[in-house]
Amino acid sequence: MMRGAVAHIFALTIWAATPLAAQEFTTLKGHGGPVMGIAVSPEGQVATASFDNSVGLWAGREPKWLDAHEAAVVDVTFGPNGPVSSGDDFTIYAWADDEAKKIGTHKGKVADVEVSPDGSLVASASWDGTVGFWTFDGTGETRKIPAGSVSDVVFSPDGELLYAAGSAGVIVELPVGEGDPRVIVKHGFAVNVLTIAPDGSWLAYGAVDGGTRVVDPRTGEQIADFSLDRRPILSIEHHPETHTLAVGDGHGFIMVIDTETWKITRDFQATRRGPIWALAFDPSGEVIYAGGIDDVVYSWPIAFLDEYDAIDNPERSFLRAPEEMANGERQFMRKCSICHALEDGVSRKAGPTLHGVFGRAAGTVDGYRYSDILDGSDIIWNSETIDKLFDLGPDHYIPGSKMPMQRITGPQDRADLIEFLKTATK
Template identity: 55%
Template sequence: MRALVCLTLMAAPAAAADFRLLVGHGGPVMDAAVSHDGRHALTASFDNSVGYWTLGGEEVTWLEGHEAAVKTAIFLPGGRAASGGDDFAIEVWDLQAGQRRERLEGHKGQVASLAVSPDGALLASASWDGSVGLWPLDGQGAPQFMTGHEASVTDVAFSPDGTLVYSTSADGTIRAWDVATASEKRLLLSHGFGVNTILVGDGWFAYGAVDGGTRVIDSTTDTLLADLTLERRPILSMALRPDGGEIAVGDGEGYVMTVSTEDWRINGDFRAAAKGPVWALAYTGDGEGLLGGGIDDTAYVWPAHNTLDAPIMATVERGFLKDPDKMSNGERQFRRKCSICHSLTEDGARRAGPTLAGVFGRKAGTVPGYLYSETLTGLDIEWNDETIDLLFDLGPDHYIPGSKMPMQVIQNPDDRDDLIAYLKNNT
């Protein structure tokens, strides 16, 4: 499916032509990648889709097939891409056709990160099931799952020679795995707090952690090369400039820091987002720009070394972040439980869930154009006061096992009544 979306130029005090918006997602942007030639980008979103963009052009292809939020996306050799998400699956895409090529299954938790080996033969995956997956990309042979972490695996990266896979975990450790034997090589370090992200360069690796720890380690001697820790937490994203000369670091408070890999000096530090996290971060092909995303439905491109006069991301308040004291209880329940996935009107916006317009009296699984799970399309449920109450009383995972809807329970009957009344008045 193809759609045309303009990469609108932002008004900015300096280098305005270098600021661009990638508009079209219907949920927060969780990850981004730029192709080796710099002509295309991928964005992974909470709206269950991947955007395949022509940078500097007008066309975007929506890659749809995931049954839950997409958390990671990368380019693969041969005109392909891969993505992983909350549905525990990895999708491999044919970019020219804009269609799914194959679905890789085996993880038992969300797929948080992907990496491709230098020779393009293997795909590594980090999963919240505590394992690191190795997948042959030629379709020959079964995947292998390496275990040893004591909590969810948050990121993976190959060594430059492709013999090792590095992994980070919520257990606070970084481990190296031998690709040839699919076994643990060694424990590299124990940080003490969960480690979210890692970059691997020539003779070094850099990592970012939940407590804000941002450090660079010599991968041969294990000595500390640089401590880049600032008073911001958590560290959520890292990117390596294509020429290897600089890294960018995004955090939970909306800041992006750029650092030279020659001497580990900070080149720049600016607030990219007015509110919320920088989940997605990637350099443009020429290394002059950064592609970022976060709590907005939009991804942004800006000059890597431009001093921003003001944040460009998350400058408009999202409904689910509104002051609760300024909302009725029914609206508060909707904003917190439903608004990130559902719209109240038929606005045509992309969302992780179908529009709620006209939901009362509608049979489940019948909104035209929405990609439902087989569970929903086979149900004989009509949405009304009673069924919506049961949905949030029991939780979707119990009321409709197999539904794509995330687990949401509203325990207080009065809160459920207020939500139902709000939906009646607004759909």
């Protein structure tokens, strides 16, 4: 928080350039899981992507929830008619008037979506090793590239080329039309994020090993290196009008770089518990938004970052030290707590509450949007069915459900989890 008294505003705020007292630290609260992606429209509307399977569209004090994905939403951007989102459910949705249209599907997690400069195409990056090109009417194709699991894509300013990065530690240039991919950078470690100059004169990237570099996209030659002893690099965002590049990492820092002088202007520890998974500027470039392990979006005025202390965010339950918990609770924290609450009532978490789960028919919690396979299921949750769920894994016990693929292979670990749930869910 800012040193001294600061108002915590749980909505969007009008930001004045001066004086310092008018600069507010702002939070957007409401998601039920970590915030994985942030986008800001030219008009200043904020869209957020969360582990709780939803897109949040923020205006005023109340968010509007856009629900269509059946797994974590990991990226969001703005298209001509509204947000475009992608997620762990392998899908890309375009939103207009709060209605979702599925415009693309991969065979793996869709880590990033980008809209072409002319607004006619959506490009997607998938862990299935492909990039996708999709029109807003739902036609398109995927193309295999030599980047491993693809983590990020960005269009060239003229929209004729796509740059893609992935787990193979390379950056690939791919013609949007006909043509073969060309490797332009061989970094050696997985490259997570990319951004490009509005005139195409430079391409900046961040990697798993902490590599933070700027290269000439035509030749791959290095222009600048801002690598520090922090890893991984998880987010990168450029505001062309203010010549500001922001980089977020796994340690909770936001590094701010002037792209005219190629100098670091600020190196701000945003949170005491990283990571910074998402960054976005407001239209003026005066405010930066950040998202990470918390269920919250934070924002600060760029000019006064030096006046703020790191957020002393509370430790998430699933990150508690194992030795602090009995084995059953430890299994719940590791496998269940990020998606499920134990308390009664509707929550914004990715899964339904487990309160009263024993003896309850699957797919019957009011207010939760179940997958078709569980809506009307004949499964009754009890010690035997919960044991089978984690012995076989949800993908085998209930194929087609939203539950992530995971198992608890040890019989005693499953038994301890069940005993913990018997008490904790009453």
